[in-house]
Amino acid sequence: MQLQDVSVLITGGGSGLGAATARAMAAKGAKVAVLDMNKDNAEAVAAEIGGVACVGDVSEEAPVQEAIAKAEAAHGVIRVLVNCAGIGAAAKTVGKNGALPLDQFSRVIKVNLIGSFNCIRLVAERMQSAPPIGEERGVVISTASVAAFDGQVGQAAYSASKGGIVGMTLPVARDLASLNIRVMTIAPGLFLTPLLKGLPEEAQKSLGAQVPHPARLGDPSEYAMLAVHIVENPMLNGETIRLDGAIRMAPR
Numbered sequence: 001m002q003l004q005d006v007s008v009l010i011t012g013g014g015s016g017l018g019a020a021t022a023r024a025m026a027a028k029g030a031k032v033a034v035l036d037m038n039k040d041n042a043e044a045v046a047a048e049i050g051g052v053a054c055v056g057d058v059s060e061e062a063p064v065q066e067a068i069a070k071a072e073a074a075h076g077v078i079r080v081l082v083n084c085a086g087i088g089a090a091a092k093t094v095g096k097n098g099a100l101p102l103d104q105f106s107r108v109i110k111v112n113l114i115g116s117f118n119c120i121r122l123v124a125e126r127m128q129s130a131p132p133i134g135e136e137r138g139v140v141i142s143t144a145s146v147a148a149f150d151g152q153v154g155q156a157a158y159s160a161s162k163g164g165i166v167g168m169t170l171p172v173a174r175d176l177a178s179l180n181i182r183v184m185t186i187a188p189g190l191f192l193t194p195l196l197k198g199l200p201e202e203a204q205k206s207l208g209a210q211v212p213h214p215a216r217l218g219d220p221s222e223y224a225m226l227a228v229h230i231v232e233n234p235m236l237n238g239e240t241i242r243l244d245g246a247i248r249m250a251p252r
């Protein structure tokens with residue numbers, strides 16, 4: 001699918017990988033709606049690219065329905081969904097204060113895994129009513145992490161949430177194949193987003209040096225480049241692509 005004039009919804013689009021994807025898809029002529037919990041960031045990115053800002057939690061039904069309705073009213077039925085909203089939390093299964101509280105584990109699963117599925121199901125329901133563009137109706141891209149495969153100490157919840165995204169990619173692609181909707185997942189390695197920008201430069205360099213080649217942190221524009229390619233390449237479906245410069249994370 002070509003992005004020119006296509007209606008796109010990007011969750012977590014107010015920051016990092018989502019914001020870079022919003023810019024890249026807008027530069028390709030897409031009409032972009034950004035959904036983020038952070039109102040100021042969602043509005044800033046939307047204003048910059050001439051898009052629409054939606055504010056809300058991806059893991060709740062009502063705000064996602066509202067965002068879909070707002071995007072559709074402004075740009076037509078959403079044809080491309082990019083799930084970038086996500087949170088991380090580092091805590092060991094049994095730590096200094098005892099067992100990891102279940103609500104901390106559940107919160108990460110709820111936002112990252114259930115939030116991604118929530119957006120997919122509700123956007124796909126709308127996509128099915130739209131006429132096909134050529135041989136397809138829409139494309140869904142979710143964001144896992146290399147932590148889905150090489151989770152580190154303290155990443156039980158995060159890795160489980162991202163592993164869930166990897167695990168549902170094929171069955172959801174199979175579910176939506178008859179609707180001509182493709183479903184893909186990107187598993188990024190280490191990217192220089194606000195999270196890592198908060199670290200001292202030395203720490204950033206040392207993390208980047210662990211990447212075999214290129215030995216640096218990824219730039220969010222490189223994630224966006226792959227997201228654009230996935231939309232444009234009709235044979236990509238039902239798969240997770242690692243985007244990581246060959247890094248395999250050590251236990252800690």
Ligand SMILES: NC(=O)c1ccc[n+]([C@@H]2O[C@H](COP(=O)([O-])OP(=O)(O)OC[C@H]3O[C@@H](n4cnc5c(N)ncnc54)[C@H](O)[C@@H]3O)[C@@H](O)[C@H]2O)c1
Binds near residue numbers: 041056115190
């Ligand atoms: N940066 C990396 O190195 C890296 C590596 C692997 C995976 N990822 C994944 O990529 C995605 C984007 O990460 P990023 O580095 O750009 O992070 P980021 O913090 O810069 O952006 C995430 C955005 O999601 C929003 N968000 C969080 N919870 C939300 C919710 N419940 N509803 C709506 N919006 C919500 C935040 O407000 C924020 O704007 C995440 O899923 C993250 O787990 C990032």
